[in-house]
Amino acid sequence: MPKILTEPQLDFSNVLIRPKRSTMTSRSEINLNRTIDMRCGRKWSGVPIIAANMDTTGTFEVYETLANHGCVTALHKFYTKEDFIEYQSSKVLDPNLFMVSTGISNDDYDRLISIMEVVDCNWICVDIANGYIPRLVEFCKILREKYPNKMIVAGNVATREMVEELIINGMVDVVKIGIGPGSACTTRLKTGVGVPQLSAILDCADAAHGCRGRIIADGGITCPGDMAKAFGAGADFVMMGGQFAGHDQNPGDVIEENGKKMKLFYGMSSKQAMVKHYGKMNNYRSSEGRELKIPYKGDLNNTIEDYLGGVRSTCTYIGAREIKDMAKCTTFLLTNQQLNKHFV
């Protein structure tokens, strides 16, 4: 019989973080760097914010900007071995600050291996839209045998049992969480499937930390406050697509319409992405992504600084000295009005 879970499941907009007495006097006291122990034995250090492996955000240009801030870029899976060789002929990639992304087909595997032969990278991101299929776990296990010391990320899922399965049997270090929250995603509309992202993070972080794993909260961030809520809910890393798109550093031209400057941003399962990369859209699958014209935002440095400033400020409101302390310092309040919309 179909079941109904009656416990409320929450999105970022359903909560606020309650302020607490704090001993901090200035935002400059806050340290946004984290050192994270991974299951594979590696220690990762940096600012735990990641640009999504979408072809509009997971690019070398975005990497160059984010790496200056200590953040990570998950490079998209359409870069070839030759692209990496060419890039490295004049520039250096920091092995901790970018990920090589892959799907789970045999061709994906061969491409990944050939790239890892020419690139010094500590991260592998195994990314499929529906992480609930057994082949993902098998693929990760094979990768773990081949690369015992690499940090392996796998996703996407949004429930605790699959987090545990990927960490324990797939032997991954980090699980990527998010089914349906993405700004260019239409999964919830097309399939009716999804989990509100704040609840998914709370549940999956608890499950992952129980088996020495980590999570990335992926998708649904609309403002720095959402990022702070994701860290407050226990996310070890936060991944963003839409918020890192629309800048000078992102691919595509600026489009002008009715005096407004825009740039194109599209989901990786959208018809646009399928046609671009595979020449067609298979008719047995529906498109679970959309194409958007989003406001042109100028320099990506301004956006990342806005996010880092916002999270620093959250820390001073709740008495957290660093991102690591945010979860234990966070109390969420349920709210039905996050913002004063009087002038909207």
Ligand code: 5GP
């Ligand atoms: P955003 O930060 O834009 O809200 O979410 C970014 C995330 O949306 C990506 O990291 C990825 O997990 C997800 N995503 C990207 N493209 C698609 C798509 O076409 N369909 C779905 N369902 N999710 C997508």
